[in-house]
Amino acid sequence: MRDPAALIPETMFIPIMDRKSLLVAIVSFILGNTLTTLWCWIPALPCNTDHPVTASHVIGQPRAPAGYEVKTILRTSHQEDANSNLPSDPRVTEYIGEKECVCTGKWHKDFFPPEKWAERQKGQEASLERYTRRRSNFKDFHNQVDGFSPISYPAHGLYVRPLRAVRLQGLQIEWCDSKRHFSGAELQAKLHTRRGIFKLLTDVKTVKVEGVETADLVIRTSIPTLLNLQLQQVVYQNTEFDGNTFDIVEFYFDEFNATIPIHIQHRQVTWLFEQGQGRVQDRVTVVVKAFLRYDHSRQLIHSFRRVQDRVTVVVKAFLRYDHVRQLIHSFRRVQDRVTVVVKAFLRYDHVRQLIHSFRRFYPGTRIIVADDSPKERYQDIKEEYTDHYRMPDYAGFFAGRNLGLSQVTTEYFLYMDDDHYLRPSTKLETLVALLDNTDFHVASGAYEDLEEFASAIRVVGNRTHACFEKLRKHYHEIDGFPDCYAADHTENFFLASTAEVKAVGFDPHPAQARVGHQEFFTAALGRLRIAVCRFVIVGHNKSAEPDPLYEKYRRTDRKYRDMRTTHNLYRDNLTCTGLKYPRIETYALHMMISAVIIICSQQTTNMSVEKKTTPEIFDPDSTPEKTAEYYDNWSGHYEEEIITQLKCTAPRVCAAAVAKALGGPDRGKVRILDVAAGTGSCGEELVRLGFKGLDGVDGSPDMLKLAERKQIYNRLICDFVGPNPLDIENDTYDAIACCSAFAPGHLKEECLPELIRVVKPGGHIVITFREEYLHTVENYRDRLEPCMARLQQEGLWERVTREVFPKFYEDKDGITFVYKVM
Template sequence: MTSLAGDKKLFFASLISFVTGSMLVYVNCWLSSPPCYVNVYTRIADVENFKVPPGYSARAILRPMKKEEERPLASTPVYTGLIGEKPCECFGAWHRDFFSQKQWIARQRNQEKCLQRYERRQMVLQGVHNYVDGSSPISYPSHGLQVRPLRAVHLNGLRITWFDSKSIVTNAVHTVRLQCENGVFRQLVKVQGVAVQGAHTNDFTIQTSKPQQLNRQLWHIVYQNTEFDTNAFDLVKLHYKKFSITIPVHIRHRLIPWLYDQGQGRVQDRVSVVVKTFLRYSNLRRLVRSVGDLYPGTRIIVADDTPYQKYESFQDENTDHYVMPQFKGFFAGRNLGLSQVTTEYFLYMDDDHYLKPYTKLEILVSLLDRTDYHVVGGVYEDLEMFATTIRVLGDDTHACYEKLRGWYHSIPDFPGCYAVDHTENFFLASTAEVKAIGFDPHLAQSRLGHQEFFTAGLGRLRIAVCRNIIVGHNKTMEGVDIELYQKYRVTDRAYRNMRLKHHLFRDNLTCVGLKYPRNESLAQKVPTIPQQVRERREKEGETFLTDLMEKSHPFHQYVHGQDTE
């Protein structure tokens, strides 16, 4: 019996010793760094060949291989070719071709200085690159933080999400450092057990041994802008242990809208018609009459650079006829007309356009009202191709435009309307946004000017075109002094070269890029086709108008003044 009792005591003593020893080993491993029971490998072969001692377990933590061990992965050229800028392919004249070597050097110097001044004035900010370390314990707002100039903002979401267990056991001090350039950090609440240095400065430090208190203090820290700027970024940098993060803070004035009284909400109350005319008074008379017939009371603004001896007044109750200095040209007239618009939208028409019964401006107004587009165009009755896209191509070596016929995508809820970069000369536009861009009144845009407005609007204006909104195109020249008209409107080589040089300089281009040939008047080849095109356009317009009258059509309520939005 005594021997048996002794064996039991020995057994329990051994068991207690084993358990105690195992716990001590576990605690020692837990407190050490790295833990002794965790084996770190970078190759699968090492893991497979490793033998774990009895009573222990092994865990593999995968770490990146050294740079010399990295192997490049095969990439798909069709996708990698989409990265960065698309190379510019020049198909026409180069900017430098118009100048001697000495003139070109002076031209480049002048152009570079103009470009530098332009870029300094821009309100468009470059993107802020923000890198987030995937293994970082810091949670923070990576973008979207805005503050008004000289105001403050909470750094919402800023906290430490996990803490090292060893630092918790040993009550180690946790230190967070915040830095910025154009502001200071304010401590809204003093949290107990937290030490702060650099309060109300741009170099702010928080120290505490209590993780919970650390996050509580971070919650009550705000960034205040102290250096005024109307549109800029400040970068708030946070350092915690070996981790660093950057929070971009957008400093920006509140944007003030430009609102227009819409009166009774009719097209006549919300749209002004802008027309640039020269000599073609018979055409202008038809345009004015068509607008008055379909939308009586609509204000028409006419800018006229006709020679004074040929001038005829169209001034009446609904038409403001402005006399320009003679021969000033297209874009100068467009600017004059636009400057007098007091409605939310304006409709630009050439003087040889006229509205037809199925030219439903309500559709264009509805599209601008219900979407984020700024400009929406219609279609000429005698032009097959109506949609154009423009791309800016190139790199630091040379740049150009690529202009192609086509569209990007259809616009939801507006059948027959498409997203584009360029329309014809018949378009409805938002007055405030177009005034911010304007029309270049340079002499180079006097006889011929259209695309330059749309290239200036790239990235600033959203453009659409609706193929079912068809405008009449009057090509007759009744009562017009043809010789005088052609003298100031038909272009010659000297004018085209002047226009091209101005265009290349103004848009900071080095050469002419690919341009899809404009759809020529087919009358030069097959005399019967233009009439066929015209008839088909008219039939489409009449069918579209009939559909609009049906209550099943999505635009029916708007067209009949029953729209509630």
């Protein structure tokens, strides 16, 4: 009997099988979705694979190595959204990027009618394009590292101007262990640097931050997105001046770390050449070295004249005479390693005095004299070890420097004006030792009749509107060379490394023929490191009778000054002349300016107290009692005027210096004495940085009453700080913060031993005040720093840093001394 199923056609089985498959599919779909939903709610444990994982990576997407898993934990949270448009602290942002150019003189375009300016601007742009094309500018390349480390960071391309700030853009955490995230464990990121400090544009809610305005910053939070948001607010500010160097930011997260280089460099100026009508003969100079064959030289010149008579031909012709000299000197002597270069013009008596001064102090030193005196006044200088080069008449100041430099064969050369001479205090050994043992390229001294001896130069503005800013100041003291400082600009007396200065050179344009000084130092910005030693004094000869021809040539007229200005603006690619501060600000002028500031602020705030002027409080002969009385009357408006209106940064800088000196995380256990505490503005900054053990001392009762209301001090002492003993035991404090207490009529150097007495061995003393007081206040000029040095020689303390910082208030610079008590 046949099977009944065999009687059913095969096609009849298809609907039955489809119904079963459909049922299975529905059940599988429901079960799979349920399990998937449950799995998404279960915290995923990290994979513990011991072999490498190969996977494709999409740029911009996070990736993790074996043992970790990229999760959605970095997805934006609602808490982050509340902080996405955070305001930035203007005290931080003002130091980021290029400083604004402030024009105080004529603009470049103002020297020309519109049609000529358009043509000149076109030529300048073409020259700038050629200059830029030939120059490798590595700072324009930004290299972002996104590797198997969870840290993304800029590996190249961060640069900052000296003493300014830059945002650490691109620094973030890409992934972390999901187990730690879901368990609520705290994440921690650390940053460390050497030549600067860290600041924050703003604080992110619920994120803990320690070490703001120090070299060590710690950020803690349990939410990865907020950690990244806070990292985006981190700003690096340079605090140790160097015209061209690198600092390193070390970043640590879990067991990973990254190194971020920051290029610190002055903005370099261009060297653009005016191209006339753009013809070859307007842009090319022919240089010929000739020896005896004058017919050939004339034929060469005539061939150029046939082409165009506008070609400039420079022919250097000489007949060599051999001089036999006995070389019996030690190689280590100054005169064997240094050649003197002098640019001379008419003043032959001065030149001979200069040469004779070398015979006295450094006999055997080779001296090169480049002389462009007119032929009717020319005198041949026949002195031993002296090479006298005659130049074309009125060839120019910088042209003579170039000629002299081209003949130097020693490692170093010393440049001097023809009216200089050596004195017993002109210790060239010091300058040689400085160049031998540091990375500086130029070391200068000071003139015998000038108190100010150095300047700072900055190029401020942007690519389309820039100018110079020149300040009478210097930077930090050079380690190992007391009373020698970093600077950007010195006097026309300096020792320099021959090879490096040749690479910069001197602009021989006629604009620098009659006057030339700053142009070399601006060309050296970011290329050469400049130092100045104020105790190396060179003589300045002013005894000769005025020479009418010399005076006529050196006293420039309006036409020459305009030509010089327009040439320099064109060459340096600047739009206008910027700020230039006076060489010497007298004490009387300082008092007048200070008085006006206070009087204006009194009128603004409608002060009800008796109108007093700044000279009263800054009177060098004032008694402590009179000074305290003034502060009593001023106390109610002091912070409004000094901190708010004048934007004094001294309390913040002083507190940051204390934090940097002490270091360490246990700031709550440190004891600090706030000397001249006043209303407690410096104390507030110390508390903000995590310090709690504060005491204060001040001579003004009313100022201390305001400080007491802030409830930040454990003890307040009303007393005058001087040689008299304070009511404090020996070795009590870990640090002293002395902010703005050194001023005319205020603290004197005699108080320093008393400050040392109350600080523990190994503790620190931080002193901050206006930098110019070192030079303008008679009681400090030759007493304060020598006293500090004497105390160090006696073994009572040791200097850690001496740093000049900008904007003590408004445009006045401040200075910070940090000493370690021994």
